[in-house]
Amino acid sequence: MTADEAALFADEFDGIAASVESALFGKTEVVRLALVAMLARGHILLEDVPGTGKTTLARAIAACVNGHWRRVQFTPDLLPSDVTGVTVFNQGTREFEFHPGPVFANVVVADEINRASPKTQSALLEVMEEGMVTVDGSRYMVPSPFLVVATQNPVEMDGTYRLPEAQLDRFLVRLSLGYADHAAELAIIRGDRLTSPEDLTPRTGAEQMDRMAEAARRVHVHDSVYEYVLRIAHATRNHPALSVGLSTRSTVAMAHVMRMLALTSGRPFVSPEDVKRLAPPVWAHRLVLSPEAAVGGRSGAAVLEEILEQVPAPQPGYTGAAAGR
Incomplete structure (x- = not known):
């Protein structure tokens, strides 16, 4: 891939980002x-206190993808069949028919996912990983592209259930919006106009996403960057504050997303700075603290930051032959 090709894709991405940002104030990085x-x-897992725009961001992302989207409000009494669908006997045809659940959409907004029971949360595992659900022994494919945007409130714990590690590992990134900065919050309370997510014009679709995914696979990654990712993973597996470090799935996930980040930044190669920028959202939620570290109030993000400071990054020269690709 050439630098000019990467720049064209970056311009296309900037247009998508500007569309989503028109529904929010001051959240460019997220x-x-x-x-x-x-x-x-x-x-995507959006984790933050109420009222910071989690659902608005999820709806805006859904609107920019030119496809069908559904919203599921997760509650303690939600059943797995309420998510995946159910087989019903049709009296007229005397046959069983499958009634698809809300996961049969291009974008599924799972609001307050941690309020559902573990059994219902587990119903999402297969579809998040394989793009299909199994109901009464039959398998059904969900539409493509397929994206789950889940939100959860980490503060109000009454009536909530902790997401199991296996499900957390299926989320590529965990993001937090945080409170708006002074200027953005002033604009919000002053009533400055924000675009409603429903009014956003779709800026991408299945064909464009496939084209960008193919382009990302052609982004150059020097072996030293791969080694850097692996050294970080090994450090988490041997860190005394962690009982479970990064899995092979998490390193593969980083390899995919760091190429896309480089492409959308207008570069035909991945740099160590891409890995550092992505490490907290891609890896922190996959780490399991040791009991002692958990009691001491440490977080996976803090331990990961410590590891990033200790593991040396590759020196300049990782661009390799990128310019000629």
């Missing part, structure tokens, strides 16, 4: 990382 994850065909 918007761009969320869109990178979407284009890398990963799922």
